[in-house]
Amino acid sequence: MLxxxxxxxxxxxxxxGLARRGLSTEVIDAVLERDRExxxxxxxxxxxxxxxxxxxxxxxxxxxxxxxxxxxxxxVRALGERIAALDDRVREIRAGLDALLLxxxxxxxxxxxxxxxxxxxxxxxxxxxxxxxxxxxxxxxEIGERLGILDLARATRMSGAGxxxxxxxxxxxxxxxxxxxxxxxxxxxxxxxxxxxxLCNSAAMTGTGQxxxxxxxxxxLAADDLxxxxxxxxxxxxxxxxxxxxRPLPVCLTAxxxxxxxxxxxxxxxxxxxIRVHQFDKVEMVxxxxxxxxxxxxxxxxxxxxxxxxxxxxxYRVVALCSGDISFAAAKCYDVELWAPGQRDxxxxxxxxxxxxxxxxxxxxxxxxxxxxxxFVHTLNGSGVALPRLVVAILENGQQADGSVVLPEAVVPYxxxxxxIEVPV
RNA sequence: GGAGGGAUGGCUGAGCGGACGAAAGCGCCGGUCUUGAAAACCGGAGUGCCUUCGGGCACCGUGGGUUCGAAUCCCACUCCCUCCGCCA
Numbered sequence: 001m002l003x004x005x006x007x008x009x010x011x012x013x014x015x016x017g018l019a020r021r022g023l024s025t026e027v028i029d030a031v032l033e034r035d036r037e038x039x040x041x042x043x044x045x046x047x048x049x050x051x052x053x054x055x056x057x058x059x060x061x062x063x064x065x066x067x068x069x070x071x072x073x074x075x076v077r078a079l080g081e082r083i084a085a086l087d088d089r090v091r092e093i094r095a096g097l098d099a100l101l102l103x104x105x106x107x108x109x110x111x112x113x114x115x116x117x118x119x120x121x122x123x124x125x126x127x128x129x130x131x132x133x134x135x136x137x138x139x140x141x142e143i144g145e146r147l148g149i150l151d152l153a154r155a156t157r158m159s160g161a162g163x164x165x166x167x168x169x170x171x172x173x174x175x176x177x178x179x180x181x182x183x184x185x186x187x188x189x190x191x192x193x194x195x196x197x198x199l200c201n202s203a204a205m206t207g208t209g210q211x212x213x214x215x216x217x218x219x220x221l222a223a224d225d226l227x228x229x230x231x232x233x234x235x236x237x238x239x240x241x242x243x244x245x246x247r248p249l250p251v252c253l254t255a256x257x258x259x260x261x262x263x264x265x266x267x268x269x270x271x272x273x274x275i276r277v278h279q280f281d282k283v284e285m286v287x288x289x290x291x292x293x294x295x296x297x298x299x300x301x302x303x304x305x306x307x308x309x310x311x312x313x314x315x316y317r318v319v320a321l322c323s324g325d326i327s328f329a330a331a332k333c334y335d336v337e338l339w340a341p342g343q344r345d346x347x348x349x350x351x352x353x354x355x356x357x358x359x360x361x362x363x364x365x366x367x368x369x370x371x372x373x374x375x376f377v378h379t380l381n382g383s384g385v386a387l388p389r390l391v392v393a394i395l396e397n398g399q400q401a402d403g404s405v406v407l408p409e410a411v412v413p414y415x416x417x418x419x420x421i422e423v424p425v
Numbered sequence: 426g427g428a429g430g431g432a433u434g435g436c437u438g439a440g441c442g443g444a445c446g447a448a449a450g451c452g453c454c455g456g457u458c459u460u461g462a463a464a465a466c467c468g469g470a471g472u473g474c475c476u477u478c479g480g481g482c483a484c485c486g487u488g489g490g491u492u493c494g495a496a497u498c499c500c501a502c503u504c505c506c507u508c509c510g511c512c513a
Contacts, residue, residue, distance in 0.1 A: 042475055046482045053482090056494045060443045063493095073493040080493080244472095246435070372454080374472075 001101050001362045007031055017107030020323035022116045027100055034097045038090060045086040052079045102212055106358040108323040109295075109332040116324025121335075127306070128315035130339050135401045139342035140392040141273040144170065146403050148424050150274070161271065162263070162278035164388065169421045173394075173407075174281060176414035177387060178256050181283040181308055185384055189304045191254035191285060196235030198258055199226040204238040207363030209329035209355075216264045228260035232284035233381045240288060242364040244374060249367055250289040250297060254384065257282065274388040275347060281387040287380040288365065291357065294378035295332075298354040302334050305350040305384045312408040314393050315339040317346060331356045334382075338389060342396035347389040352382030 007014050007028060015025040055076050059069045113122050144150025149170025155163045166174055185191040205211040205227055210218060219228040229235060232255040245251060259282050266276060274280075285304060289297045302318065309316045319335045326333040330353040337346035357376040360366065367377050398405040403423040412419045 039475065042482080046475065049483085050481055053494085057443070059493045063443090069493075076493040244435085372470085 001358060002104055002107065003357075003361060004031075004035060004097075004101065008035065014107055018104070020108050020112075020114050021105060021326075022324045023105070027104060031097065031100050031104075034093055034100070038093045038097060041086060041090050041093065045083060045090060048079055048083050048086070052076055052083065055079070099212075102206065102362070105328045106326075106331045106355065108326060109354070109356075112326060112332050113320060113322045115322040117322075118325060120322035121325055122320045122322070124318045124320055124334075126315070126317040127310065128313065130315045131341060131397055133341065137341040137396060138399060139273060140340075140395040143342070143395045143399050143403070143405060146423060147405065147421050149173070149421065152273075160278075162276070164274045164277055164280070169415075169418065170391075172415060172418075173391065173411070173421075174387060176411045177390060177394075178281060178283060180411050180414050181384055182254060182256060184308060184311065185254040185283070185285060185304060189252075189254075189285075189307070191252045191304075194236060194239070194253050194255045196229075196232055196239075196255050196257055198229050198235070198260075199224075200229055200234050200238065201225050202227070204234055204241065204363075207241050208234050208237050208359050209327075209362065210234060213328055217262050219260050219262060229257065230261045231259050231381075231383075232257035232282065233286060236284060236286040237359060237365075237379055237381065238363060240363075240365045240377075243366070245288060245365065245367045245377065249377065250287050250293070253286045255284050255286070257284065259386075273392065275343070275392060277388055283384045283387075285382050285384045288360075288367075288377045289380065290367070290369070291375065291378050294354050294356060294380060297378075298332065298334075298352060298380055301380055301382045302336070302352045305336050305352055305382050308385050309336065309338065309349075311410045312390075312394070313410075314397060314408070316349075327351070327353065329353075329355050329358050331358065336385070338393040340389075340393050340396045342399075343392070347392060349385040349389045349393075350383040353380060355379045355381075 002014060011028065011032070015028055018025045018028070055072060059072055059076065062069050062072070113120060141150070141152070145152070147169070149167055151165045151167055155165035182193055186193050199221065202211055202225055205218070210227075210230060214230075218230055221227070235257070236253050236255050239253070240251075259280050261278060263276060263278060285301055287297055287301060306316070306318065316336055316338050319337060321333045321335060333351055333353040335348050336350040336352070338349050340347050356378050359379045360376040365377050365379065366374050369375050394408065395405055398407060400406060405421045407415060407419055407421065409419070
């Protein structure tokens with residue numbers, strides 16, 4: 001959520017931010033108009049309340065002396081009625097204002113390239129050589145089914161399309177990769193591991209910005225005001241909701257979680273295989289940092305995500321998203337994409353974002369600066385990394401002519417020494 | 426799921442409907458003393474909003490209600506604790 005004062009005082013900057021996202025700035029007019037009305041009514045109401053408080057105290061004093069207070073009591077009662085009416089009106093305006101503010105996206109950082117659509121994203125670097133094949137590389141679906149480690153048909157029978165079932169070495173690979181990534185972030189990148197709930201309430205979802213805009217994309221348990229999380233970002237960021245963080249910043253947390261996405265509106269896109277699924281597993285990194293350092297911390301976060309791929313020896317590239325492509329809550333965002341030879345395409349496996357104080361303001365996450373002043377933290381997060389597309393890349397890059405798959409060395413210890421998944425006889 | 430108890434500032438914990446934005450202790454910050462520290466003593470300190478910058482308003486789990494006036498009384502909800510039942 002944007003600071004109302006910021007909209008008031010830096011109107012042009014906010015309008016430019018919306019425009020860079022390709023959005024209308026009409027909402028700003030509505031916000032400013034309601035804000036003016038709200039402040040006008042507040043002054044009036046508070047003046048009346050001040051009068052009521054003083055007069056009411058008088059009643060007490062007069063009573064003590066045994067004086068008749070019926071006239072003055074009637075006066076206060078009348079004041080109370082006026083106040084109640086005004087309060088209702090203020091509440092109404094405030095609710096409307098909040099609804100507007102919750103629907104306004106973050107202002108893109110100055111360093112974000114301007115433009116809309118993937119074509120305007122900027123490829124910053126490509127790391128690692130793409131493997132050359134002396135045979136026609138197969139897709140992960142072909143590889144996985146032949147190896148008997150991926151059973152999409154049976155998964156569809158129990159849950160529908162988009163719910164992968166991993167078997168044998170495939171299941172083991174999931175567990176191995178998760179442990180490999182968590183160990184890396186905890187032991188070498190300085191993160192504290194957490195294991196969060198995968199159902200969160202609407203307040204938490206609003207805090208990180210999934211609500212109100214992305215309601216259609218989430219699985220919801222209507223009877224309980226609970227949603228299945230689309231990413232561990234939600235529970236992990238909300239750990240400090242409505243708190244003044246007492247620990248020294250930065251606070252760096254990492255978590256594995258299952259993630260659930262309805263992918264409404266994505267029907268027909270990337271439906272083959274496990275590139276876009278309704279349930280998947282992911283290791284997430286989340287940081288709570290002082291505002292001065294958030295852009296340095298974003299670079300570190302990005303490097304932590306890249307480190308996963310470097311150690312697995314996979315070819316990847318880093319993309320700076322343009323202003324029309326960054327997510328609702330983000331001020332700046334880098335995507336990390338893996339090369340998948342069976343797809344002949346780059347697959348997004350991580351999105352590293354700085355939200356500045358956008359989420360912190362919604363979720364009420366604050367800290368005390370050196371001077372003891374209470375301020376909103378900056379929050380960041382990034383995948384480190386998402387599993388299904390990582391598995392796609394490992395299978396498609398590691399495939400051999402005979403159908404077997406050679407695994408990256410770094411996961412072999414986590415696979416109980418297995419370095420190659422063989423075709424069953 | 427059943428029965429009872431509870432929710433107050435960073436923590437512990439007081440609070441006859443007007444004195445309470447709130448005692449006290451701990452912790453924290455500043456000062457005195459000290460070579461330095463500890464102890465002792467003195468002082469300071471909640472959050473948000475509005476403002477004509479004098480000040481004002483709101484906040485004691487959340488939302489309603491009673492009253493001239495609510496941390497305090499009433500109702501509902503949420504969460505926590507104890508006991509019983511059930512369960513991995």
